[in-house]
Amino acid sequence: MGHCLAKPNKDRDDSEHDVEFAGGNVHLITTKESWEQKMAEAKRDGKIVIANFSATWCGPCRMIAPFYRELSEKFPSLVYLTIDVDELTEFSTSWDIKATPTFFFLKDGQQIDKLVGANKPELQKKIIAMQDSASSCKK
Template sequence: MGAQVSTQQRSSDHGEVLSVHSLDKWNTQFQNSKTSNKLMVIDFSAAWCGPCKFIEPAVHDLAVEFTDVDFIKIDIDELPDVAKDFDVQAMPTFVLLKKGKERDRLVGVKKDELHRLIEKHRF
């Protein structure tokens, strides 16, 4: 299946977005989120999605701003079962999880709204 983690994006501890490319890696991240107090923002996108590409730099900027939040990127074509589990119907879809439970969700290219939701749920 190729690399599980993109070489350019290893850890959100440094304000980066972790790209998850395998179900095993996703399951590990999801299990870790259940025992963590950290907010997890999942960016469901696809390589062919124009709006996803458009908002990607903004998501990276948010990861730099909110180093206390885990940012995960999932390509729905690579991990369709995960997208189905979260009932992703359109892209980009951002799902905000805390302790393994969905706290909020945002569909579309709305950087200011995503920023507001992260502020609301991160503590």
């Protein structure tokens, strides 16, 4: 499925390709502090976090963003984050992001799964599996 490997060299006006990467239950992470706060809340509440590392210039990222938002509303027991790799470059580098979008599935701050690329069926399947495992843990 589609994913972006590098930022295009073309200088374009950002407003031209601005896409809503947040909304629904998706939280846009713009600082390392907001990341740490959301991770702490998720750990406290025993929730699984889905971290979407993406970029505004990435076509596949823009294509999957509304679907990710839709899934966040359909499966609200998970925590949905979006990190712009250009805004938090150093932080994204620490996660070894090689392509966008990259989705990390985290429990207590530890990676339990990963998906690279804008693969809607696979993303939905993984989110449903995370939702089911989160539900079975609470029973």
